[in-house]
Amino acid sequence: MQIINLGSKEEACHYVANELLKQIISNKKSVLGLATGGTMVRVYEQLVNLIRINELDLNEITTFNLDEYIGIDYDHSESYYTYMHDVLFNHLSTWNEERIHLPNGSAEDLQQETKHYESLLDKEGPIDVQILGIGENGHIGFNEPGTSFESLTSIVDLTESTIEANSRYFEAIEEVPKQAISMGIQSILKAKRIILLAYGPKKADAIRKLMTGEITTDLPASALYNHPNVEIILDNNAYLSEDDE
Numbered sequence: 001m002q003i004i005n006l007g008s009k010e011e012a013c014h015y016v017a018n019e020l021l022k023q024i025i026s027n028k029k030s031v032l033g034l035a036t037g038g039t040m041v042r043v044y045e046q047l048v049n050l051i052r053i054n055e056l057d058l059n060e061i062t063t064f065n066l067d068e069y070i071g072i073d074y075d076h077s078e079s080y081y082t083y084m085h086d087v088l089f090n091h092l093s094t095w096n097e098e099r100i101h102l103p104n105g106s107a108e109d110l111q112q113e114t115k116h117y118e119s120l121l122d123k124e125g126p127i128d129v130q131i132l133g134i135g136e137n138g139h140i141g142f143n144e145p146g147t148s149f150e151s152l153t154s155i156v157d158l159t160e161s162t163i164e165a166n167s168r169y170f171e172a173i174e175e176v177p178k179q180a181i182s183m184g185i186q187s188i189l190k191a192k193r194i195i196l197l198a199y200g201p202k203k204a205d206a207i208r209k210l211m212t213g214e215i216t217t218d219l220p221a222s223a224l225y226n227h228p229n230v231e232i233i234l235d236n237n238a239y240l241s242e243d244d245e
């Protein structure tokens with residue numbers, strides 16, 4: 001695992017956007033693993049600009065998103081389907097909607113949907129580059145502390161801390177969904193390359209725990225130590241050196 005502090009949020013986001021760009025340029029049939037959350041908004045803004053400047057055709061690119069809420073419709077303003085279309089897909093005309101995949105949190109048979117999503121990942125994958133944010137409690141995707149490192153795509157219960165963190169996007173905390181479908185930790189680790197991005201002081205605690213090197217299900221992101229090709233991209237606020245404490 002490489003831990004890289006790029007100083008500022010802008011530089012850190014640019015690094016991630018540029019690595020996605022390089023992947024797309026190197027293989028026009030790339031499979032990208034995408035994430036949502038506040039962290040990724042600036043990455044996608046930069047990626048849209050880079051793709052426009054390079055006039056890239058995305059028609060053969062496949063994408064898989066990590067997760068989707070259960071309990072709100074796919075076109076709800078705060079669904080991850082809406083997020084991805086608002087911040088990335090709707091800004092570029094050449095995406096092939098058939099190659100864009102998010103779990104369907106409104107499926108009638110949610111168990112079946114988890115199996116379907118995992119089998120699609122196996123069929124279309126492996127993911128070339130998977131980008132990840134990190135929850136304040138160390139979650140990756142919506143795999144909360146305690147999740148088995150063997151987990152595949154499944155229905156997950158969100159913790160109080162995640163519901164609280166995500167309530168900033170909803171009118172009231174009661175409206176925040178309490179469950180989601182998430183790619184599992186094992187599903188994430190199937191990717192060829194993983195880039196985790198964290199910036200801002202709220203992520204410093206999770207990053208500090210990650211940097212101890214202890215591999216524990218209490219910190220889902222520590223499962224990344226079991227993968228051979230992981231970069232952790234940080235800004236100064238998320239990377240607190242011992243002198244700062």
Ligand SMILES: O=P(O)(O)OC[C@H]1O[C@](O)(CO)[C@@H](O)[C@@H]1O
Pocket residue numbers: 035036037038039040066067132133134135136140141142
């Ligand atoms: O970027 P945020 O909003 O802090 O969220 C952290 C992570 O938690 C999630 O919301 C759950 O998957 C991710 O989308 C995100 O990477």
